[in-house]
Amino acid sequence: MSKASTFSAPKGVPDYVPAQSAEFVAVRDGLTRAARLAGYGHIELPIFEDTGLFARGVGESTDVVSKEMYTFADRGDRSVTLRPEGTAGVMRAVIEHGLDRGQLPVKLSYAGPFFRYERPQAGRYRQLQQVGVEAIGVDDPALDAEVIAIADAGFRSLGLDGFRLEITSLGDGTCRPQYRELLQQFLFGLPLDEETRRRAEINPLRVLDDKRPDVKAMTADAPLMLDHLSDSAKAHFDEVLSHLDALGVPYVVNPRMVRGLDYYTKTTFEFVHDGLGAQSGIGGGGRYDGLMEQLGGQALSGIGFGLGVDRTILALAAEGKTAGNPARCEVYGVPMGDAAKAALVPVAHRLRAAGIRVDLAYGGRGVKGAMKAADKSGAVVALVLGERELEAGEIVIKDLRNGEQQTVPLADVVARVGEVVAGG
Incomplete structure (x- = not known):
């Protein structure tokens, strides 16, 4: 590292720089576009919130709240936390701004950074x-299927197909x-350590989510929720599956699945990609029927998901695929001399106004260096x-894909460049 550069990014916090950042943008926007096509409006959330929002909304027994949150006191000695997930913040905003008193369901989508203090791994950052997305206010199995189908469509729009x-x-x-x-009753009959037994008292489902081999072995014969559903819950689940069948969304029923957040009820799902090894999840979500009331709002149901942009990029790589175009521009101006540069600057401006990405060789660079650039x-x-x-x-238009060039009047440059860029 040079003397002039004495700082580096915090551990577990990645930078996204060209040309790799083009794939990050393409994946983020591709996943978001699938939600926009289904009528989900954008919501921009605060990066930090009152710590109590996450303690109450996410669940104090979860690893997220008990071990992973970035919590600190601000200058007013208020406890605030960098957001570890999005649903609780969305519900707070919906209640605060009265969106739940308008047309239902409230359909919202968001994108951005979230923060969890955990051991950094490939595609799993702090x-x-x-x-x-979140769809709030209507308990309809068809809505559950829509939310799941949006995630499925988002992944497939990027060319990803090796997930389930x-x-x-x-x-x-x-x-x-x-x-x-x-x-x-089952768990208390096992030789659990003190911390795991305490977790079983607060939220026994979380014990089924324990990744330690010895705990997994002990709970292999644990009773499963799917075998003890009420008639209404079973009918709801069966209808969700029926809608997914109609939408052509393939699935595997996994009765041992437990999500890492306490607020999930009824439909719960995860997208996994075996090409990523042990950390195979690329996104997931579920229904959270009691969350809004728990946060001080109406007793309205909701369903949503969170999809990992970094994990999706790794999944694409595992399939030998990429997304996005790393090219910074479509047209590059090469002026030979100051007078030519003065003439090319407004040409570039006109091309940009026409929606064409343009850059110029600045700094008096020679022709050879400018063509390399x-x-x-x-x-x-x-x-x-x-x-x-x-x-x-006049001006010379050179097609860098095949070496062909043509000389055209400066007045016609916008139209002709547009044709060449488009392959005409």
């Missing part, structure tokens, strides 16, 4: 990037209490302007 959707039901208020008691920029067209062309009111 500042993680997610795209999410795993889905289950975590029951409702009529069957979860009985199941909780049944599961606790044109190649590195990813441009498909070079505009070459010298004294001779300037005197004749």
Whole structure:
């Protein structure tokens, strides 16, 4: 590291720089576009919130709240936390701005960084990037299927196809209490360590999510929620699956699935990609019927997901695929001399106004160096302007894909460049 550069990014916090950042943008925007096509409006959330929002909304027994949150006191001695996930913040905003008192369901999408203090791994960072949606206010199995189908369509729009959707039901208020008691009876009969036993007392489902081999072995024969659903919860789940079948969204029912957040009920799902090894999840979500009331709002249901941008990029790489175009521009201007540069600057401005990405060789660079820069920029067209062309009111358009070039009047440059860029 040079003396002038004494700082580096925090551990587990990635930078996204060209040309790799083009793929990050393409993946984020591709996942978001699938939500926009289904009528989800954008919501921009605060990066930090009152710590109590996450403690109450996410669940104090979760690893997120108990171990992973970035929590600190601000200058007013208020406890605030960098957002570890998006749903609780969306629900707070919906309640605060009265969106739940308008047309239902409230359909929102968001994208951005979230923060969890955990051991950094490939595609699993302390500042993680997610795209999410929430549909709030209607308990309809068809809406559950729509949310899942949006995620599926987002992944496929990027060319990803080696993933699978795993889905289950975590029951409702009529069957979860009985199941909780049944599961606790089973767990309390096991030789659990003190911390795990305490977790079983607070939220026994979380013990089924324990990744330690010894705990997984002990809980292999644990009773499963899917076998103890109420009639209404089972009917709801069956209808969700029926809608997914109608939409052509493939799935695998996984009765042992437990999501890492406490607020999930009924439909719960995860997208996994085996090309990523042990950390195979690329996104997931579920229904959270009691969350809004728990945060001080109406007793409205909701369903949503969070998809990992970084994880999706890794999944694409595992399939030998990429997304996005790393080219900085489509057209690169090569002026030969100050007079030519003065003439090319407004030409570039006109091309940009026409929606064409343009860059110029600045700093008095020679023709050879400028043409190398044109190649590195990813441009498909070079505009070459010298004294001779300037005197004749012309400019050279060179197609960098095949080496063909043509000389055209400066007045026609926008139309002709547009044709060449488009392959005409």
